[in-house]
Amino acid sequence: MNPRFCDHLVRVQQSRADPSVSERRTPLRSAILSGGVGSAVEWFDFGVYGYLAPVIGARFFPAKDPVAAMLSGFAVFCVGYFMRPVGGLLLGRVGDRYGRRSMLMSSVVAMGGASVLIGVLPTYDQVGVLAPVLLVLLRSVQGIAVGGEYTGAMAYTAESAPPGRRGLVSSTATVGVTVGLLAGSGAVALLHAALTADQVQAWGWRLPFLASLLVATVGIWLRGRMPESQAFSAGEEPPRLWAALVEQWPIMLRIIAATVGANAAFYAGFVYMPDALGGLHPQLASGAQTVNSAMLAAQAALVLLGGWLSDRFGRRRVAAWLGVMLLACLWPAWRFGTSGTLQGLVVAQVLLSITSAPLFGLQGAMVSEMCPARTRCSACGLGYSVGIAAFCGTVPVLATWMVGRMQWPQGPLVYLLLAAAVSLITLVLLRPSHLGGMEVPVR
Numbered sequence: 001m002n003p004r005f006c007d008h009l010v011r012v013q014q015s016r017a018d019p020s021v022s023e024r025r026t027p028l029r030s031a032i033l034s035g036g037v038g039s040a041v042e043w044f045d046f047g048v049y050g051y052l053a054p055v056i057g058a059r060f061f062p063a064k065d066p067v068a069a070m071l072s073g074f075a076v077f078c079v080g081y082f083m084r085p086v087g088g089l090l091l092g093r094v095g096d097r098y099g100r101r102s103m104l105m106s107s108v109v110a111m112g113g114a115s116v117l118i119g120v121l122p123t124y125d126q127v128g129v130l131a132p133v134l135l136v137l138l139r140s141v142q143g144i145a146v147g148g149e150y151t152g153a154m155a156y157t158a159e160s161a162p163p164g165r166r167g168l169v170s171s172t173a174t175v176g177v178t179v180g181l182l183a184g185s186g187a188v189a190l191l192h193a194a195l196t197a198d199q200v201q202a203w204g205w206r207l208p209f210l211a212s213l214l215v216a217t218v219g220i221w222l223r224g225r226m227p228e229s230q231a232f233s234a235g236e237e238p239p240r241l242w243a244a245l246v247e248q249w250p251i252m253l254r255i256i257a258a259t260v261g262a263n264a265a266f267y268a269g270f271v272y273m274p275d276a277l278g279g280l281h282p283q284l285a286s287g288a289q290t291v292n293s294a295m296l297a298a299q300a301a302l303v304l305l306g307g308w309l310s311d312r313f314g315r316r317r318v319a320a321w322l323g324v325m326l327l328a329c330l331w332p333a334w335r336f337g338t339s340g341t342l343q344g345l346v347v348a349q350v351l352l353s354i355t356s357a358p359l360f361g362l363q364g365a366m367v368s369e370m371c372p373a374r375t376r377c378s379a380c381g382l383g384y385s386v387g388i389a390a391f392c393g394t395v396p397v398l399a400t401w402m403v404g405r406m407q408w409p410q411g412p413l414v415y416l417l418l419a420a421a422v423s424l425i426t427l428v429l430l431r432p433s434h435l436g437g438m439e440v441p442v443r
Helices: 003-017 019-025 028-051 053-060 066-082 084-098 100-119 130-159 163-194 197-204 206-210 212-225 230-234 241-280 282-313 315-337 342-369 373-392 395-405 411-429
Strands: none
Touching: 028 053, 028 066, 028 100, 028 130, 028 163, 028 206, 028 212, 028 241, 053 066, 053 130, 053 197, 053 241, 066 084, 066 130, 066 373, 084 100, 084 130, 084 241, 084 373, 100 130, 100 206, 100 212, 130 163, 130 230, 130 342, 130 373, 163 197, 163 206, 163 282, 163 342, 197 206, 206 212, 230 373, 241 282, 241 315, 241 342, 241 373, 241 395, 241 411, 282 315, 282 342, 315 342, 315 411, 342 373, 395 411
8 A cells, every 4th residue: 555645644643643733734825814814804903093193183182282192092992902901801701702703703793894994984073072082993893803802813823834844833823914014104194294284284194994895805805715623613612702812821821921022012113103203293104104014114124023033942941041132122212212213213122023923923823832722712812812911012101191291201211121021021021831731741
């Protein structure tokens, strides 16, 4: 008998007997497209608001004080983040009970619908206080969608990959986030380049949101074709919600602590710094968005590199070394990023990219490996989203308040250093048993 045919029969029998082997039979191309491209679709919608926050603040939160206007806009930005734990819990529960496919389809529909409605909202001048109320409600829906999207895509791609390539494959979900933010940043840069400031203020800001109708259609088509994760198909029935939370709280705390440093640095460097520069020097707003777009494009390769390195040398080891580098780069990055020049912004974003982007690349596999399959979506979604909502998404608001109101320009830097130190300590203390939620613990 042909030896190759014998080997094939053995692999088939193993996949039937061992769910962990069948888990790896999900087509990688479909997993990468559904996870990575789907994430890009959602993060285009979510990121556009962040880049247009000062404009939206002026239209929905009128104020003579420009700092107050920006603060109000970013406050709604944070409403989306505060709803992310709700989304992580609700959509994560859907993913654990009804499948990863149902969870990811629900998130893209909710995100696309909310974005289009933001694009047609009346402003404060047209309907008064109803305008900001409706904006907050729609932003909350976006936050719920993202709360299930990112960690759901990371879990799905990690479950679809063989153990030796799990870091690289799951990093494509993060690349999708980068591509989505890049598209949002590029759209806003094009908006500023093609229209005058008055046109952007009057009606131009609506265009990227209205474009979400086409973007969401692509996401729905991709998610409708994705196969279900074999980890869900072969997994145990998840416990009741309260029992799952009680069982998984140490894992969720570990996820928060391990990821807070890189995420806080990202929101400082790629949301706060460009908008603060454009607010202080309006003539540099277009250039700041162009720099942002270029840096986000470069980050995609670094994200993939981080996933590959974690497969090659181990997640704990690579993450700890990157944590040390991030801690060392924060002070010069903050100094250059707040210098008030485009050159300073470039230097700051380069420093933050080479240290935080590889960390994002390995986070998908790392947080997925921390959780057992039957509660993976709920634990990852809630833990990661709580960390983002409480400690990372609030960085633009916190930095604006410290610098603009308290007149403490180094305050945000102190916060970033503390967050990076917490993550570094957590990563150093990780043990192989902490990453044993999948069939092969990674060193």
